[in-house]
Amino acid sequence: MSNLFWLSAAQMRRIEPCFPVSHGVPRVDDRRVISGIIFVIRNGLRWRDAPKDYGPHKTIYNRFVRWSRLGVFNRIFAELAAKGGRSERLMIDATHLKAHRTAASLLKKGLFPRRIGRTKGGLNSKLHVVCDGQGRPLVMLLSEGQMSDYKGAALMFDAIPDAGTMLADKGYDADWFRTALKQRGIVPCIPSRSNRRMPVGYDPTVYRLRHKIENMFGRLKDWRPIHTRYDRCAHTFMSAICIAATVIFWL
Structure with missing residues (x-):
């Protein structure tokens, strides 16, 4: 062929x-x-x-x-991403991945959780990603679909590399997240939620660059097994995501 x-x-x-x-x-x-x-x-x-x-x-x-x-494929992705060099601008976001009926079982069997949750859209998983200014993934986390964006950010925070700016949407508008970023010398560029009494300013020109992380999700989902989850085990599904991210962005 x-x-x-x-x-x-x-x-x-x-x-x-x-x-x-x-x-x-x-x-x-x-x-x-x-x-x-x-x-x-x-x-x-x-x-x-x-x-x-x-x-x-x-x-x-x-x-x-x-x-x-x-964890071989996860390690390959992590090591190649770590060699990408320091980026002055980071972006963070999350996307839902629909669980196919062959994988959509909430019953926990085995040592490790399935990372499949229930939302209004049905059973799905959620992929949290931190990428660099070029839209290349650096840190990835797989969670249940109902996990909020800022909770996923909390789990990944220690692995986030140093940078000058962090771009994120309103889902990451939390005081603790802004404070934690500033303590590390990272300037948050995050729009305020509509219910915030005192809106926090941000740079709309820089924020427009956030489309790169959305493009990154689109390229990952071009691989059908990533767009729709068929794997019952979380470790095999995460390995498939790491393989796709490595081949598309780091090889």
């Missing part, structure tokens, strides 16, 4: 340090299997429909699940 996806040798050299050490029998070709994982996720295929060029589909699936449990 002429439209197959293959990681280049240079791309493999960038991500190989994050791979687990192989013990005993050598692993199947990493480039072939990882390229197959990316192809399946990017095109929203069933694992059994993976092209034969990538090898047995069970090998691709087993590698994806095993490395997801080890």
Whole structure:
């Protein structure tokens, strides 16, 4: 197939340090299997429909699940994003990801939570993201759909890198968030909620740049398994998001 996806040798050299050490029998070709994982996720295929060029589909699936449990794909994303350099402007926002009926179960089974919640729009998950001034994701968090924006910001706050300005919409208009940003030397550019008695000023010219994080969400959701969640396990779904973000923005 002429439209197959293959990681280049240079791309493999960038991500190989994050791979687990192989013990005993050598692993199947990493480039072939990882390229197959990316192809399946990017095109929203069933694992059994993976092209034969990538090898047995069970090998691709087993590698994806095993490395997801080890946090390998999350680590690849985090390390490449950390090498992106300091950005003077950050943006923070969140988006809902609809849970398909194959994944939409509120019953908690197993050690880890599913990260699926109930909102007026049905069962869904929520992706919280901090990105740089170019709209490239730096920090990501998966939560239940009903979690508020500023609660997600509180969970990610320690991981937010230093910057000059933070852009956010009205959902992040909280006094504690503004104060915490200022204590770190970050100027908040956040419009006030309509019910705030004393509106807080912001720079509308700078705020117009916030469309870049919305564009980032749109590019992530071009990958069908990201737009609609099919994975029952949160760790595999988050791994798929990290793979998409890495391939689109950091490789």
